[in-house]
Amino acid sequence: MPSIELRNISNYVCHDVNLKIFDKELLVLLGPNGAGKTTLLNIIAGLIDYQGSVLFDGKAVDKLPASKRRIGYLFQELALFPHLDVASNIAYSLKVQKQSQNELEARVDKLLQMMKINHLSHRYPKNLSGGEKQRVALARALAPAPDVLLLDEPLSSLDMQTSKYLKMELKQVLNKLGITTIYVTHDLIEAEEMADRTAIIQGGRIQQVAAPLEVFFHPNNDLVSDFIGAPNILNCDYCRSLGQGIVEVNCNGLKIIIPHDGDVIHRIALLPGDIYISNTNPPGPQMNRFKGLITSIKPTSNTTRVEVKVGKRILLAEMSRHIFEDMDLVVGKEVFLILKLKRIRVYENKNGR
Amino acid sequence: MNRLKQLKPGWGIVPVVIFLGIWEMAARLNFTPGQFSFPAFSTVLMEFYYLTANGVLGDSFLSSLVRVLIGFSAGSIAGLVMGIIMGWREVINKALNPIVSLLYPIPALGWLPLLMLWLGIGEALPITIIFICSFFPILYNTATGIRTVDRNYVQVARTLGASDIKILTTVAMPLALPNIFTGLRLEAGMAWRVIIAAEMVAIPTGIGALMMKAESLMRIDIIIVCLIVLAVMCLSFERFFAFLETRLTGQWR
Numbered sequence: 001m002p003s004i005e006l007r008n009i010s011n012y013v014c015h016d017v018n019l020k021i022f023d024k025e026l027l028v029l030l031g032p033n034g035a036g037k038t039t040l041l042n043i044i045a046g047l048i049d050y051q052g053s054v055l056f057d058g059k060a061v062d063k064l065p066a067s068k069r070r071i072g073y074l075f076q077e078l079a080l081f082p083h084l085d086v087a088s089n090i091a092y093s094l095k096v097q098k099q100s101q102n103e104l105e106a107r108v109d110k111l112l113q114m115m116k117i118n119h120l121s122h123r124y125p126k127n128l129s130g131g132e133k134q135r136v137a138l139a140r141a142l143a144p145a146p147d148v149l150l151l152d153e154p155l156s157s158l159d160m161q162t163s164k165y166l167k168m169e170l171k172q173v174l175n176k177l178g179i180t181t182i183y184v185t186h187d188l189i190e191a192e193e194m195a196d197r198t199a200i201i202q203g204g205r206i207q208q209v210a211a212p213l214e215v216f217f218h219p220n221n222d223l224v225s226d227f228i229g230a231p232n233i234l235n236c237d238y239c240r241s242l243g244q245g246i247v248e249v250n251c252n253g254l255k256i257i258i259p260h261d262g263d264v265i266h267r268i269a270l271l272p273g274d275i276y277i278s279n280t281n282p283p284g285p286q287m288n289r290f291k292g293l294i295t296s297i298k299p300t301s302n303t304t305r306v307e308v309k310v311g312k313r314i315l316l317a318e319m320s321r322h323i324f325e326d327m328d329l330v331v332g333k334e335v336f337l338i339l340k341l342k343r344i345r346v347y348e349n350k351n352g353r
Numbered sequence: 354m355n356r357l358k359q360l361k362p363g364w365g366i367v368p369v370v371i372f373l374g375i376w377e378m379a380a381r382l383n384f385t386p387g388q389f390s391f392p393a394f395s396t397v398l399m400e401f402y403y404l405t406a407n408g409v410l411g412d413s414f415l416s417s418l419v420r421v422l423i424g425f426s427a428g429s430i431a432g433l434v435m436g437i438i439m440g441w442r443e444v445i446n447k448a449l450n451p452i453v454s455l456l457y458p459i460p461a462l463g464w465l466p467l468l469m470l471w472l473g474i475g476e477a478l479p480i481t482i483i484f485i486c487s488f489f490p491i492l493y494n495t496a497t498g499i500r501t502v503d504r505n506y507v508q509v510a511r512t513l514g515a516s517d518i519k520i521l522t523t524v525a526m527p528l529a530l531p532n533i534f535t536g537l538r539l540e541a542g543m544a545w546r547v548i549i550a551a552e553m554v555a556i557p558t559g560i561g562a563l564m565m566k567a568e569s570l571m572r573i574d575i576i577i578v579c580l581i582v583l584a585v586m587c588l589s590f591e592r593f594f595a596f597l598e599t600r601l602t603g604q605w606r
Contacts, residue, residue, distance in 0.1 A: 042508075045512050066512050067512070067514045067516060071512050073508075073512040075505055077505050079505035079506050079508075079509045081506060081509075081510075081524060081528075082606075083527045083530075083602070083605045092510070092515075093513035093514050093515075096513060096514045096519055096523075097514055124605045143513075144513060144514055
C-alpha cells in the first residue's frame with residue numbers, strides 16, 4: 001500500500017494529478033519554476049484548497065486540517081521563527097503538543113545532535129548562516145516525528161559547496177530515519193542523486209514517474225525531454241586509468257578525460273548546457289575539446305540549440321540567446337566544443353546505472 | 354579609544370549644560386526684553402522648588418498623570434484587543450475598517466466640544482480624550498502588525514500542529530510586537546501633549562490648567578516649569594516603551 005496517494009488532484013495550478021509514493025520512499029518531484037511543485041506539496045500538507053483526494057496509508061485525509069496531518073514540511077524560505085532561538089524553534093511542535101518538559105528536552109537534544117547543531121541551540125535565526133538555518137529548519141520539521149516529510153527545494157538557497165555537503169548529510173539522515181519523503185527540486189543532478197523515483201511535473205501535470213535514470217535516458221514525451229535537455233549519451237569503448245582519480249574513456253571516437261574513482265565506465269551523459277562553443281581554440285590544456293562543424297541551429301524560447309558534427313558523432317550544445325547572437329554562428333561554420341569536466345555524468349553499468 | 358568610549362554616556366549632558374548656561378547668561382545680562390518676560394534658568398529652578406514645596410506642582414502633575422495613565426491604559430488595551438481581532442480575522446477587518454478609517458484621522462482634540470456636551474466638565478472628559486487619542490493609532494498599528502506577519506510563519510506553525518489560537522499567541526502576536534510598540538511609543542508621548550491641551554481648554558485642574566492660570570498671572574517662570582515637566586514626561590513615557598521594546602524584541606530583531 002502506498003504511504004501517500006494522490007487521486008485526481010486538481011486546483012488552480014495542478015490538473016488531474018495521480019501519484020503514489022510508497023512507504024519509506026524518497027520521491028523527487030522535479031520540474032521547472034512554476035510547474036506546480038510547491039502547490040502539490042501544499043495540497044498534500046492541507047494548506048490550500050483542492051479537488052480530488054489525498055490518502056495517507058489508504059485513508060483519505062482531505063478533511064483533516066494541516067495541523068492534524070502529521071506532516072513535516074521544510075519550506076523553501078525555511079521560515080524559522082525569528083523570535084525564537086534554535087532550541088525553541090525545534091521545540092515548537094512539541095510545546096504545541098504539550099509534551100512534558102523532560103520529553104521535550106530529550107527530543108530537542110536528540111535532534112540537535114543528529115543535525116550537528118548543539119552549539120547553536122541558544123542562537124537566534126538572524127545569527128545563523130544559510131547552512132545552519134537549513135539544518136535547524138529540518139530539525140524543526142522532524143521534531144514531531146511526522147509520518148511524511150515534504151522538502152521544498154531544501155538546498156536551493158545555499159552556495160554550491162554547502163549544498164554539496166548538506167546533500168550528503170541530508171541523504172544520510174533520511175536513510176537513517178526511513179521516512180516517506182517528497183523532495184522538490186528543479187535541479188536534475190540533485191534529483192538523480194537523491195531520488196528513489198522521480199516524478200516530472202510540467203504545467204501542473206505529472207508527465208512521467210520513473211527511476212531517475214529512466215527519466216534521463218528515456219523521457220516519455222517532448223515536455224520531459226525539453227526539461228531534461230536532451231542529453232548527449234555516449235557509449236564508451238574503453239576506459240583506462242591515468243592515475244590520481246583520472247580516467248580516459250573513448251566514446252564514439254571521442255577521447256574524454258574524466259575524474260572518476262569507481263569501476264569501468266560504459267556510458268557518459270553530457271547535457272547540452274554543459275558544452276561550451278568557441279569560435280577559436282581557447283588556450284589551456286588540450287583535453288575535452290573537439291573541433292566540429294555546425295550542422296543545425298534551433299532557437300528555443302530562451303536559448304539556442306546548436307548541433308555540431310564531431311567526427312561521425314553529432315553533439316548538441318545549448319547557449320543563451322544573447323551569447324549566440326554575439327558569436328555570429330552559422331550552419332557550416334567550424335567551431336570548438338569544450339566539455340565542462342565536472343558536469344560529465346558517468347555510468348558504470350551498461351543499463352546506465 | 355577605550356577612554357573615549359567610557360566618556361561617551363556623559364557627553365550627552367554637555368549640550369544641555371551649554372544651553373542652560375547661555376539661557377542663564379542671556380537673562381542675567383539683559384540681552385532679552387527683561388527678567389519679567391524671560392526669566393533666568395535659576396529663577397525657573399527656584400520656582401520649580403517653590404511649586405513643589407507648596408504642593409501645587411505635585412497636585413497638578415498627579416491630576417494629569419492619573420488621567421494619562423487611565424486613559425492611555427484603557428485606550429491601549431482596547432486598541433490592542435480590537436487590533437488583534439481585526440488583524441487576525443479578515444471578515445471583521447473588512448466590516449470595521451471603513452468605520453476606523455473614517456474616525457482615525459479626526460484629531461483627539463476635535464472630539465472635545467462634542468465630549469464636553471456629552472460628558473460635561475469632569476474627570477471623564479480628559480480620560481475619554483486620552484482614550485480616543487491612544488485607541489485608534491494603537492488599533493491601526495496592531496492590526497497592521499498582525500496582518501503583515503509573513504504567511505509562511507503561519508503555515509509552518511500550522512504544519513507543526515498549532516491551532517489558530519496558538520498561532521495567534523505564539524507566532525503572530527510576538528512578530529507584531531515591533532509594530533505594536535511603534536504605536537505605544539508614539540502615543541505615550543502624544544497622550545501627554547493632548548492632556549495638556551485639553552486641560553488648557555476645558556479642565557480646571559492639571560498641568561495644562563496650571564499653565565493657563567500662570568498665563569493669566571503673567572508668570573512666565575511657572576509656564577516654563579510646566580513645559581519642562583511636560584517635556585520630561587513625554588520623553589520618559591516614550592523611553593519607557595522604547596526600553597520595553599528593546600527588552601522584548603532586541604534579541605531577535
